[in-house]
Every structure is written in C-alpha cells, then in structure tokens.
Amino acid sequence: MALDPAIKEGAPVGYEDQPIHTEPGALPPEVQAPLAPFRGREPDAPKWFQDAVAKAPERSFVTSKGTKLELLTWGEVGKPGLLFVHGNSAHADWWSFIAPFFAEDYRVASMSLAGMGASDWRDTYAFQDFAEDAEACAQAAGLYEGGRKPVYVGHSFGGSQVFYAAANHPDRMHAAILVDVGFGGPPPDSPEGKRMLEEQRQREVRNIPTPDRAQRVYPDIASALARFRLMPPQVAGNLFVADFIARRSLKRAPLEDGSGEGWSWRFDPNMWTKLDRSAMMGLTAGGKPTVTTPMAHIYGDRSVVMSRRASSQPSPLPDDILEIAIPDSAHHIMIDQPLALVAALRALLAVWPA
Known part of the structure; x- marks a missing residue:
C-alpha cells in the first residue's frame, strides 16, 4: 500500500x-x-464543483439534548433519506459539494456534530449522545418520510459514530456506509496510549x-x-x-x-479532553460486536488509517463487510477524489443492500 x-x-x-x-x-x-x-x-475550481456548491442547502438548527446542532438539507421530503456525518474538527459543509449529486433522488441531510461547525459546544461529548443527535437531525430533516429508514454515511470520526449507532440502534437506519474509518487512537490505558500521553505531557504543544x-x-x-x-x-x-x-x-x-x-x-x-470513549470501548471490549445493519466501507488506497489496520491493528468492522477501495486517495477521499467518491456511493446505493 x-x-x-x-x-x-x-x-x-x-x-x-x-x-x-x-x-x-x-x-x-x-x-x-x-x-x-x-x-x-x-x-481556481472546475465547473462541476462550482455547479455543485451553487446548489445551496437549506440551513437550520435542531436542538438535541439541550444543544443546538447545525443542519443542512437538499432535495424533497418524501424521497429516501441520506444522512452525511463528517469527521472530527470538521463540519457539515465538508459534504456540500458531494450531497447535491444525490438531491434529485434522495432527501439529503448533513449535520455538524456537537462541538463542531456552527453547532453548540458541550461540557462533555459521548458516543451515545452523538447517536441521539444523529437521530434528532434525521427526524427533523424528514429522512423517514420516504417510506423507509435513512442510510447513514460517515467519514472518519463521523464513521465511528455511524458504526456505533448502527450497532446499538439498527432500527434507525436502512444501511450504514463508512468512509475511511480507523476508529481513532489506542485505548488510553494501553501501553501505546500511555506512551502517547506521556510524550504529550513532556513536550510543549504550542x-x-x-x-x-x-x-x-x-x-x-x-x-x-x-x-x-x-x-x-x-x-x-x-x-x-x-x-x-x-x-x-x-x-x-x-x-x-x-x-x-x-x-x-x-x-x-478541548474536544479531545472532553470526549468520553467508554461507550465505544464497551461495545468493542469483547471483540467484534454483532452488527445486523447492512454495512459497507469505502476507503482510500493510500490511507494511513487503513495502513494501520493492514499492520494488524484490531478493527471492530464485521469480517464480511463490503469494502470498496478508491484509487489514488488518502484518508480524506472527498478532497482527493470527490467524483470517485460520488460514483462509488451512487453505484452502491443503486444495488445495495439487496
């Protein structure tokens, strides 16, 4: 690789x-x-990109667990629902040049996770709260009005949230698509985690x-x-x-x-010091959790996240998960190969899940 x-x-x-x-x-x-x-x-940007971002979303806010969350929507209510979830330190507009390609056939939403984008910050952040936030945004966006549950698409840290929600709330989604997800760093109590924390304490991180x-x-x-x-x-x-x-x-x-x-x-x-990982760690403590939600994984063939998994770093993803590699892409596929990502998502959604 x-x-x-x-x-x-x-x-x-x-x-x-x-x-x-x-x-x-x-x-x-x-x-x-x-x-x-x-x-x-x-x-300078090519015409396809200019045309995509010209299809501006409706912007609104949804309240979940007392927190105001940024929500972007495209397409008509009543069509099948798609919810896009961004990575850490990112925001809903990471999908604003991807989502318009699906707006003719889907009711599309992109949310900013709590503590990111224009969403409110919290005293603490937790996987179970992010799952409830996603459900609140899906409901507010009308993603259930198309006659079936929505498909969640999550990149990186957002993909970890989608995975957690899929494992714990399979009744909330039709399918889950993860985009280059490696599930963060080592557990803080592991030898590697302790080493990283000690190195961070000993150096000035300006x-x-x-x-x-x-x-x-x-x-x-x-x-x-x-x-x-x-x-x-x-x-x-x-x-x-x-x-x-x-x-x-x-x-x-x-x-x-x-x-x-x-x-x-x-x-x-201060997201990283406020983040409570206990729910995700509990989910994966016994090995790979049972996931009944149909799940696929799209990844970059030059991704450092994927290289760690290839070097035997444990992954909670199902053994039989459908995986698609995007050529000539690192971790941030929507920046490296945005049209290839659109094509992969379109093809996947057209035939899967059966």
Missing part, C-alpha cells in the same frame, strides 16, 4: 481523531500548509489549545488559511476543495490585544 509523502518521510502522523504537534519543517510544505501559497486567494490556553485568533483570513492542514496529515489532493472547507471552518473572534476581530477555528479546541 503506497502512502503519502508525510508518511514516507517518517513524519509524525497521529490518529484520525486527535491533533498532533509538528515542528516547522517536520512535514513537507504541501502537507504542513497547503493553502499558504495562495495568500488568501481562492484556487499549536494545540488546552483548557488553560485559548485557541489562537489570526489577524486576517489569509493568515488563518495558511495554518490549515488535514488531520491525519496528508497532501490535499484538490486545493480548491481544501480551500472551500477551510474557509467554512473559520469564525470571527476578538483579537487578543482587543484591537478588533480576527479569525479562529470553529471547533471546540
């Missing part, structure tokens, strides 16, 4: 749902700061906020975009997609010196 330059050069890569600190020069420039050369300018260190505010959007990179690190295959995502990852925030407003990232910087 060929991997990205960030992996080939021995740089730290971390796990799919946690940030890592890298010193300047530890990653190739195209990985460390893919948008910096544009100095705030939008990269660009990862903590409860006693605020999230950085950038003076202008060009400066903020220059700091954008993917997690786990990889080359951004299509820079016009990366730029679209990055701009919608930012919000206005007061500058530290009080001189005005700048730009900061929209996700809760």
Whole structure:
C-alpha cells in the first residue's frame, strides 16, 4: 500500500481523531500548509464543483439534548433519506459539494456534530449522545418520510459514530456506509496510549489549545488559511476543495490585544479532553460486536488509517463487510477524489443492500 509523502518521510502522523504537534519543517510544505501559497486567494475550481456548491442547502438548527446542532438539507421530503456525518474538527459543509449529486433522488441531510461547525459546544461529548443527535437531525430533516429508514454515511470520526449507532440502534437506519474509518487512537490505558500521553505531557504543544490556553485568533483570513492542514496529515489532493472547507471552518473572534476581530477555528479546541470513549470501548471490549445493519466501507488506497489496520491493528468492522477501495486517495477521499467518491456511493446505493 503506497502512502503519502508525510508518511514516507517518517513524519509524525497521529490518529484520525486527535491533533498532533509538528515542528516547522517536520512535514513537507504541501502537507504542513497547503493553502499558504495562495495568500488568501481562492484556487481556481472546475465547473462541476462550482455547479455543485451553487446548489445551496437549506440551513437550520435542531436542538438535541439541550444543544443546538447545525443542519443542512437538499432535495424533497418524501424521497429516501441520506444522512452525511463528517469527521472530527470538521463540519457539515465538508459534504456540500458531494450531497447535491444525490438531491434529485434522495432527501439529503448533513449535520455538524456537537462541538463542531456552527453547532453548540458541550461540557462533555459521548458516543451515545452523538447517536441521539444523529437521530434528532434525521427526524427533523424528514429522512423517514420516504417510506423507509435513512442510510447513514460517515467519514472518519463521523464513521465511528455511524458504526456505533448502527450497532446499538439498527432500527434507525436502512444501511450504514463508512468512509475511511480507523476508529481513532489506542485505548488510553494501553501501553501505546500511555506512551502517547506521556510524550504529550513532556513536550510543549504550542499549536494545540488546552483548557488553560485559548485557541489562537489570526489577524486576517489569509493568515488563518495558511495554518490549515488535514488531520491525519496528508497532501490535499484538490486545493480548491481544501480551500472551500477551510474557509467554512473559520469564525470571527476578538483579537487578543482587543484591537478588533480576527479569525479562529470553529471547533471546540478541548474536544479531545472532553470526549468520553467508554461507550465505544464497551461495545468493542469483547471483540467484534454483532452488527445486523447492512454495512459497507469505502476507503482510500493510500490511507494511513487503513495502513494501520493492514499492520494488524484490531478493527471492530464485521469480517464480511463490503469494502470498496478508491484509487489514488488518502484518508480524506472527498478532497482527493470527490467524483470517485460520488460514483462509488451512487453505484452502491443503486444495488445495495439487496
């Protein structure tokens, strides 16, 4: 399995749902700061992409467990339902150039998980709460009105949430499609988990906020975009997609010196310390859980997430799961090969589940 330059050069890569600190020069420039050369300018985008994002969604909010959640919808209520769930530190607009390709045949929704996008932050985050949030969004979007339960599609950390919901609430979904899911890092009480925690304590992690260190505010959007990179690190295959995502990852925030407003990232910087993994760990503690929901997995053939599984890292996915590899793609398939992802999803939904 060929991997990205960030992996080939021995740089730290971390796990799919946690940030890592890298010193300047530890990653190739195209990985460390893919948008910096544009100095705030939008990269040129092909017509298909422009046409897709021009089909703007309806934007609303849904309240779940006392938290306001961002919800984007396309298509007519009464058609079969599709719910897209993004990865960690991401947001609903990661699907805004994918979802329109399904809007003629489906009622489509994309949600921002609690603590991300324009959704409210919480004191704690838990897998069981994310499952209830997804159900609340599916109900509010009318995804059940097409005469069958919706199909959930989740990328990365969002795919872990879809897996958890599918295992615990098979009555809520027609099928589940995971997109390049590796189920995060090692358990915190495992030897590798303890080693990672100790390394983090011993080093200064300047660009990862903590409860006693605020999230950085950038003076202008060009400066903020220059700091954008993917997690786990990889080359951004299509820079016009990366730029679209990055701009919608930012919000206005007061500058530290009080001189005005700048730009900061929209996700809760303390997500990783607030996340309660106990429900997922309990689900998989005895090995692979029984999953009755039809489940498929689409992955990138250069994904570091998949390379860890190939090196015998345990996976809770069913042994007989249907898997589809997307050629020439790393972990973030919707950035590397967006049209191939659309084609794979369309083909899958046309014939599966039988």
